[in-house]
Structure formats: structure tokens, C-alpha cells
Amino acid sequence: QVHLVQSGAEVKKPGASVKVSCKASGYTFTDYFIHWVRQAPGQGLEWMGCIDPNNGGTNYAQNFRGRITMSRDRSINTAYMELTSLIYDDTAVYYCARDIPGYSSNYDSWGQGTLVTVSS
């Protein structure tokens, strides 16, 4: 059974960084891209980017370029999303989701979500 398990909630101060993990199980980690999507309170879903666990290749949404880094550790089937220079508007639930490589969006399995709160 496919599972994506994310790290726990975080509280960060403005200007700090946060790194969220997403541990995959139940499938071959390198066969699927990992995408990151967030939802701010009362707002819609926002695509942040994706990583190819096979070669580490990334594609970031323009809104986040310069302060987002996605990485992976194939030895423990885990993907990471790090966001720097946090602002209050980065308060959101962050999700990871898997998808087959390609242009289609078919996120068939999601993590449980990680709440990141930016507060002074």
C-alpha cells in the first residue's frame, strides 16, 4: 500500500527557513515524481514544484524560485522541501504528492499535510 508520511507541524519566525520531509513507502521511490502543493488558510491550492527522485532534477513554480529547494535521499525514500526567508503569508498546510513523470497531473497519493505557521 502506497504511503507518503510527512514531518510534523512547525512554527517559524519571519525570515527563518523550514524543511518539510515526505517519506514514501509501498512503491519504487524513483518511479514517481514528488510534487509539493500548499494551501494557506482560507485560500486555494498552490503548486510549488516537483522533484524527480531518480536524478534529483527539479522544476519550481516561478513564485518560489530563489527561496525554495527540493531534494531527496534515495537511501531512505524521502523527499524534502525547504523554503527560506519565510513571511507571514507562507503560513499554510504543505502537502507532498506523487505522480508519474510527464506533463499530466495525476496525484494519486498524498501526504497527510504539514502545517507551517510563521509567527513572531
Place this chain on the structure above:
Amino acid sequence: QSALTQPASVSGSPGQSIALSCTGTSSDVGGYNFVSWYQHHPGKAPKVMIYDVTNRPSGVSNRFSGSKSGNTASLTISGLQAEDEADYYCTSYTGSSTVFGTGTKVTVL
């Protein structure tokens, strides 16, 4: 990349059919057949209902169907049920990334 435009809310009575729209441009919805629809119940992970405009993943009810005309994609829910009450988001490939729609809240009256 701007979010795709969806109506804020759509409602219907049980058993009725409703259609949700998702409007983009020729650079996203109109340019590629890579439109998906996600159902999102608050507090739960989103669930893909339609991908590649018309394809329904296994396990998704055939009451859900997708289509596209020009720069606008649509999700039709037929035989509306109470469990269909949720937020629905479309997505599209943009040529270099993925963009979500603004979301539609579906209310079952």
C-alpha cells in the same frame, strides 16, 4: 502564472447534475490536454477525480466526467450526492509548470 478561473461556488439538489468551469488561456488549458480535477474535503488530502481532461482514475465514480472546449474545461457531476459536497480544483500544464484553479465550493442543498 496566474491561477485558472473557477466560479467561487456552485450548488445543486441531490440527484441533479452540475457543471463546474475552469477558464484559462491558450497557454495552459487551451494549449494542452493536461487538465485535471481534484476534490478536496477540508482537513483531508485532495483526491484526483479526472486527469488528462476526460480520464477517470480507477475507483472514481462514473458520475464524474470531464470535457474541454477552447480555453475552458468543465467537470460535470451527475446524480449529485451529499458526499460530493467539497471544494473542487482544476489544474493545467502550462508548458513549463502546473497551475491550479481558484477553486469551487460545491454545496448540496
